[in-house]
Amino acid sequence: MPAAVSIQGLTKKYLDVFNKSEITAVDNLEIDVEEGEIFGFLGRNGAGKTTTIKMLLGLIFPTSGTATVLGHPLGDTATKTQTSYLPENPYFYENMTGWDVMDFYAKLFHISEPVRSKRVKECLEDVHLDPKAWQRPLHGYSKGMLQRIGIAQALINDPKLLFLDEPTSGLDPIAHSELREIIVNVGKKGKTVFLSSHQLPDVELVCSRVAIIHQGKLLTTGTINDLTAGEKVEIRAEGKLNGALEKIKSMADIVEVNDTHIRIPSADERNVTDILDIIRSAKATIIAVMPHRRTLEEVFVDTVLKEGGI
Amino acid sequence: MVTLAIAKQTLDDMLRRKVLLILLIVTVGMIAIGPSVSFLSPRESSSILRSLGLAMIMIGGLLITILSSIQVIPTEIERRTIYTVLSKPVQRYEFVLGKFLGGLFTVFVMIAAMGVVFLGVLWYQEKHLAAEMVKGVMLTFFQMMLLGAMAIFFSTFLTPVVNFFVTFAIFIVGNLSSVTESLTNNPNPATKIMANIIHFVLPNFGNFNIQNKLINPTVEISNENVFIMQNIVYALIYSAVLLILAILVFDKREV
Ligand SMILES: Nc1ncnc2c1ncn2[C@@H]1O[C@H](COP(=O)(O)OP(=O)(O)O)[C@@H](O)[C@H]1O
Ligand SMILES: [Mg+2]
Numbered sequence: 001m002p003a004a005v006s007i008q009g010l011t012k013k014y015l016d017v018f019n020k021s022e023i024t025a026v027d028n029l030e031i032d033v034e035e036g037e038i039f040g041f042l043g044r045n046g047a048g049k050t051t052t053i054k055m056l057l058g059l060i061f062p063t064s065g066t067a068t069v070l071g072h073p074l075g076d077t078a079t080k081t082q083t084s085y086l087p088e089n090p091y092f093y094e095n096m097t098g099w100d101v102m103d104f105y106a107k108l109f110h111i112s113e114p115v116r117s118k119r120v121k122e123c124l125e126d127v128h129l130d131p132k133a134w135q136r137p138l139h140g141y142s143k144g145m146l147q148r149i150g151i152a153q154a155l156i157n158d159p160k161l162l163f164l165d166e167p168t169s170g171l172d173p174i175a176h177s178e179l180r181e182i183i184v185n186v187g188k189k190g191k192t193v194f195l196s197s198h199q200l201p202d203v204e205l206v207c208s209r210v211a212i213i214h215q216g217k218l219l220t221t222g223t224i225n226d227l228t229a230g231e232k233v234e235i236r237a238e239g240k241l242n243g244a245l246e247k248i249k250s251m252a253d254i255v256e257v258n259d260t261h262i263r264i265p266s267a268d269e270r271n272v273t274d275i276l277d278i279i280r281s282a283k284a285t286i287i288a289v290m291p292h293r294r295t296l297e298e299v300f301v302d303t304v305l306k307e308g309g310i
Numbered sequence: 311m312v313t314l315a316i317a318k319q320t321l322d323d324m325l326r327r328k329v330l331l332i333l334l335i336v337t338v339g340m341i342a343i344g345p346s347v348s349f350l351s352p353r354e355s356s357s358i359l360r361s362l363g364l365a366m367i368m369i370g371g372l373l374i375t376i377l378s379s380i381q382v383i384p385t386e387i388e389r390r391t392i393y394t395v396l397s398k399p400v401q402r403y404e405f406v407l408g409k410f411l412g413g414l415f416t417v418f419v420m421i422a423a424m425g426v427v428f429l430g431v432l433w434y435q436e437k438h439l440a441a442e443m444v445k446g447v448m449l450t451f452f453q454m455m456l457l458g459a460m461a462i463f464f465s466t467f468l469t470p471v472v473n474f475f476v477t478f479a480i481f482i483v484g485n486l487s488s489v490t491e492s493l494t495n496n497p498n499p500a501t502k503i504m505a506n507i508i509h510f511v512l513p514n515f516g517n518f519n520i521q522n523k524l525i526n527p528t529v530e531i532s533n534e535n536v537f538i539m540q541n542i543v544y545a546l547i548y549s550a551v552l553l554i555l556a557i558l559v560f561d562k563r564e565v
Binding site: 054057058059060061077078080081083084085087089090091092093095096104105107108109110153157163 | 311312315316319322323326389390391393394395396397398399400401564565
């Protein structure tokens with residue numbers, strides 16, 4: 001399958017006028033996003049996520065490197081009929097009503113009546129914006145409602161590829177989980193989503209593959225499954241270990257014993273057979289042996305601390 | 311369709327700007343109270359009323375044009391509304407043209423409103439339509455179109471505040487074409503070169519002010535309609551050049 005986004009050595013340098021020095025916001029980035037996946041683009045504030053997306057959309061221009069979006073080179077207007085963008089903290093014409101602003105965006109895609117009204121209605125419904133608000137000006141909207149408009153305008157052209165820049169930041173818990181749900185639904189329709197975020201629990205739920213960037217550089221990329229899987233195994237058993245406990249402790253860092261409950265949360269893969277043998281010979285019952293998974297958050301923190309050189 | 315959609319959105323937005331509406335109300339008010347402050351004989355009054363009205367329309371139109379044209383593009387960037395527009399299949403030239411046309415429609419609506427009140431006042435005073443004044447108002451509109459195109463061009467690389475002073479200054483100098491023309495004959499070569507540049511490069515805004523010629527029939531214009539047409543064509547061509555330059559600059563601009 002062709003890559004929806006293929007980034008080759010993309011670099012963006014800014015001149016810092018105050019220090020007369022160069023900031024490398026994006027540094028020789030190489031990323032491929034496959035069609036149909038929800039791709040998480042992760043990084044701390046200032047890592048270069050927004051800068052990358054803006055280059056992919058032709059809003060700013062790379063210092064060096066290239067990229068293709070849906071197979072087209074950067075800056076090709078033909079691409080834009082099939083992509084869409086939800087900016088970080090989006091701003092819209094606040095004097096316009098929700099309906100009018102959507103109608104305006106639809107016109108930019110050359111969508112004519114009567115299809116236009118139908119599309120606007122569908123999109124506003126898709127994002128569950130209260131119909132009572134449709135004819136009200138945007139300056140009276142809450143942050144959650146504006147974010148719904150933001151997603152709705154990103155759906156107006158039924159795009160193949162969506163760039164969403166931190167779509168769930170700064171929302172209350174209800175709006176937050178609803179928006180996450182909407183994004184999952186977008187993914188279910190087979191669309192590709194390029195999702196920038198540092199809301200790691202969201203990303204873990206929504207995305208299939210992620211890239212982690214730091215100071216403009218790619219640190220790691222892979223499926224969430226691969227990244228969170230470790231070489232550690234969790235073992236649970238039931239029974240009395242007596243003298244065997246000391247032997248096990250010499251093989252695993254953590255052994256939790258609570259009366260007859262035994263839990264070894266992160267045994268090294270190489271020691272698993274030995275530990276299981278010891279448990280068996282102590283006549284205790286093995287209840288479970290399972291791979292220990294790290295959370296995406298742990299992966300992120302480890303990666304950024306270790307490879308980011310902090 | 312894209313250009314017109316952007317123009318319409320810009321017009322709607324501009325017509326909600328309080329500053330522009332206040333300017334319109336003040337100007338219309340001044341035109342309307344014109345007759346009551348006049349203390350001259352009816353014949354003098356009529357001509358003073360005409361020059362006063364046209365001058366008010368020019369000043370009101372000038373402020374409305376500058377204030378709207380210097381900000382239509384920078385506001386989009388500052389408020390970040392431009393991201394959702396330029397990430398859609400909108401060419402940058404369509405964006406610039408849409409913004410220019412939106413500003414132009416605004417100026418048209420405002421000048422038309424002032425013009426209607428002006429003609430209404432004259433009608434009330436003289437009980438007939440002052441048809442020749444329509445030409446004056448129309449020329450003011452084209453003068454403002456040229457000024458707006460210039461403000462749009464500068465707005466692609468100057469901040470609105472700097473742009474305000476630059477555009478305003480060029481408008482003043484461009485109105486003094488007789489002065490700059492006489493300076494081109496100055497014996498001092500430096501002055502002569504400068505005057506030539508100013509006179510031939512800066513737009514000749516003075517040519518659009520035909521109120522004197524319209525009001526004082528003693529000043530002859532050999533062929534009035536040809537003169538008006540020439541000025542309109544001049545405004546169209548000069549504006550087109552400025553817009554092309556604006557597009558070339560904006561095309562390279564990061565937003
Ligand atoms: N227009 C600009 N001029 C100078 N520096 C910039 C500009 N835009 C972004 N930067 C810098 O580039 C880096 C990356 O920013 P950004 O892409 O916004 O990060 P993120 O979206 O990951 O939070 C930051 O250090 C930021 O200060
Ligand atoms: Mg960002």
